Amino acid sequence: MIMEDTCNPKCHKWKKFKKNCPFYLETTWIKAGENVPRLVRDCAPKRTVFMLMDLIPRVDASQRASEQARNGASAIVAELAGLAGGKQIPEIGP
Numbered sequence: 001m002i003m004e005d006t007c008n009p010k011c012h013k014w015k016k017f018k019k020n021c022p023f024y025l026e027t028t029w030i031k032a033g034e035n036v037p038r039l040v041r042d043c044a045p046k047r048t049v050f051m052l053m054d055l056i057p058r059v060d061a062s063q064r065a066s067e068q069a070r071n072g073a074s075a076i077v078a079e080l081a082g083l084a085g086g087k088q089i090p091e092i093g094p
Contacts, residue, residue: 005040011043023044023045025041026041
C-alpha cells in the first residue's frame with residue numbers, strides 16, 4: 001500500500017478549504033521491522049481509494065477459494081448420495 005502523503009496544495013479541496021479541509025486526515029504508520037512511526041497526511045477519499053485497490057483483489061481471491069471449496073464439497077456429497085442410492089454402502093441413519 002502506498003504510504004505517502006496524499007494531501008497536498010495541488011488538491012482542489014485544499015485550495016478551497018485551506019487548513020480546514022473536512023477531508024484532511026492524519027494517521028500514524030509503523031513499517032514492519034522498524035520502530036519509527038511515520039505521520040501520513042491524507043485526503044480521506046484518496047486514501048480510501050488506495051485501500052480499496054489493495055482490498056478488492058483479496059476479497060476476490062477469498063471468494064474464489066470459497067467457491068472452489070463449495071464445489072468440491074458438493075461433488076463429494078453427490079458422489080456419496082450416488083453410492084448410497086445404489087446400495088453400495090449402508091445408509092447412515094439417525
